[in-house]
Amino acid sequence: MEMPEQPRSRRQTRAAILTHLLQSGGSFRPPLAKAVRLSEASLSRILFDLKAEGLIEEVRRPAPYVGGPTGLVSLDGTVALGALELTGQWLSVGVGGLSGELRYTERVPLPKKPTVESVGRVFREALTLLRDWTQRRHIRLSQVGITVPGLGRLSVSGNPIIPCDVERIGGMFGEIFPGVPVAFINSVVAHATFHRCRSDSYPFSDPHLFVFVGQGVAGAWVDDPIEDDALDPVELGHMVFGTDGPRCRCGHHGCVEAYTSLPALAELLRTTEAELLQLGPDWVTAIPLSSRVRQELRQRLFRLGLAIGNTLNVKPCRGVVVSGWPSLLAEDDRKAIVDGIDACLLGGRKHAQVSLAFVPPSNGNDPQAALAFAAFCLARSGGMPAASTEAA
Ligand SMILES: [Zn+2]
Known part of the structure; x- marks a missing residue:
C-alpha cells in the first residue's frame, strides 16, 4: 500500500531511518525507502549525510531480488554508547555499540x-x-541511557522502589561528562526497548502493552518509536488485590507484585531470588513443583492476568507481551494468565481481540536494556541530540 508522504522535519526523517535500522538490524535500500516512505533519491541524499557523520555504514551485497546488487545499510559499528542500569543489588555500567555488543x-x-x-x-x-x-581509549560517548526501577512521572525525585534522586545524578553526570546527552528511563520501559530492538521475532509492530515480571512487576505502553509518547510506563504491578495480602516494597499490602515478582516466586518455591537468577531458565526443570505449589502459582498468575485485563479496560489495545519468569512455564500453567485477562476484560479476550505473546525473561543481562535504550534515544533524535538531561 502506498502511503502519502507526510511533511516531516529533517530530524524526523533521519529518526525514521535510524529507528528502522535499529529494529531491523539492517536493510537494503529499496525496502528501507519503502519502510520510511521516501523516494530512493531522497533516501540517498540522507544516507549520504548519515554516513558522513559516522552513524551508518553500507556494504555492497548482492540483493535477494531483481535489480541487485545494492547496498546493505546498517548502523555504524563504531558509535559508542554509555549504559547504566540500576538493579536491587548493584549499578551496572557499560559501554557498547548500536547493535548491542558490549x-x-x-x-x-x-x-x-x-x-x-x-x-x-x-x-x-x-x-x-x-x-x-573512555578517556584512556579516547572514546567519546554519543548518548548515555540510565535505567531506574520504579521511575515514573511522580517519582523523579522521590522513588519509592530504590531511593534515587534523578535530578542530582543528572547534575553529577553533566559535571563528569559535559555535553554528552543522557536520558533516564524506567527499567521496564528499557526492557521493552531491549526486546523490540534486539529480537528478530518480536511479536508486535503495532501499539501494545509490554509486561515485565522480574524483581518487580510493571508494564509499558509501546507505540511507534517516532511518537513522543512511544514508551510510557504503567504501574500495573501495584494494583491491590486485598489489603490483607503480603507486604509490597511500595509500602502497600496485596499488590499483584507482592504475589508474582521474582522474590515472591522464590519465597513460594522456598529458595532465594539469587538462586533463581543463577539457575536462569533452568529453574523450571531444576525445582520440582508440588501440586499445592502449582495450584498457588496458577492462582497468582490468574491475579496477574486480572491486573493486565484491568489495564486493558482502562486503555484498550490489541497486543500484550509478557516477559519474565512466567514465559518459562509450560503452556498449561501460563494459561492462568490468559484466564485472568478473560475474567476481567470487558467483553472477554476474544471479543476485545487481544493477542498475547510470551518473550523470554531479560533480567540478569544488565546493562543490555540501558544500552538498547541509549541506542533508541540516539536513533529517535535522528542523530541530532540536543545535549541536555531529560527524563523520558
Ligand atoms: Zn506495591
Whole structure:
C-alpha cells in the first residue's frame, strides 16, 4: 500500500531511518525507502549525510531480488554508547555499540539498605569508572541511557522502589561528562526497548502493552518509536488485590507484585531470588513443583492476568507481551494468565481481540536494556541530540 508522504522535519526523517535500522538490524535500500516512505533519491541524499557523520555504514551485497546488487545499510559499528542500569543489588555500567555488543562492563554494589546519599555515591563511582575507561581509549560517548526501577512521572525525585534522586545524578553526570546527552528511563520501559530492538521475532509492530515480571512487576505502553509518547510506563504491578495480602516494597499490602515478582516466586518455591537468577531458565526443570505449589502459582498468575485485563479496560489495545519468569512455564500453567485477562476484560479476550505473546525473561543481562535504550534515544533524535538531561 502506498502511503502519502507526510511533511516531516529533517530530524524526523533521519529518526525514521535510524529507528528502522535499529529494529531491523539492517536493510537494503529499496525496502528501507519503502519502510520510511521516501523516494530512493531522497533516501540517498540522507544516507549520504548519515554516513558522513559516522552513524551508518553500507556494504555492497548482492540483493535477494531483481535489480541487485545494492547496498546493505546498517548502523555504524563504531558509535559508542554509555549504559547504566540500576538493579536491587548493584549499578551496572557499560559501554557498547548500536547493535548491542558490549565493550566494557562493571558492577558497583549497592549497600543493603540504600539511601539517596549512598545511591548517589554509587552513581559517582560508576560515572568515574566510565570516564576513566573512555578517556584512556579516547572514546567519546554519543548518548548515555540510565535505567531506574520504579521511575515514573511522580517519582523523579522521590522513588519509592530504590531511593534515587534523578535530578542530582543528572547534575553529577553533566559535571563528569559535559555535553554528552543522557536520558533516564524506567527499567521496564528499557526492557521493552531491549526486546523490540534486539529480537528478530518480536511479536508486535503495532501499539501494545509490554509486561515485565522480574524483581518487580510493571508494564509499558509501546507505540511507534517516532511518537513522543512511544514508551510510557504503567504501574500495573501495584494494583491491590486485598489489603490483607503480603507486604509490597511500595509500602502497600496485596499488590499483584507482592504475589508474582521474582522474590515472591522464590519465597513460594522456598529458595532465594539469587538462586533463581543463577539457575536462569533452568529453574523450571531444576525445582520440582508440588501440586499445592502449582495450584498457588496458577492462582497468582490468574491475579496477574486480572491486573493486565484491568489495564486493558482502562486503555484498550490489541497486543500484550509478557516477559519474565512466567514465559518459562509450560503452556498449561501460563494459561492462568490468559484466564485472568478473560475474567476481567470487558467483553472477554476474544471479543476485545487481544493477542498475547510470551518473550523470554531479560533480567540478569544488565546493562543490555540501558544500552538498547541509549541506542533508541540516539536513533529517535535522528542523530541530532540536543545535549541536555531529560527524563523520558
Ligand atoms: Zn506495591
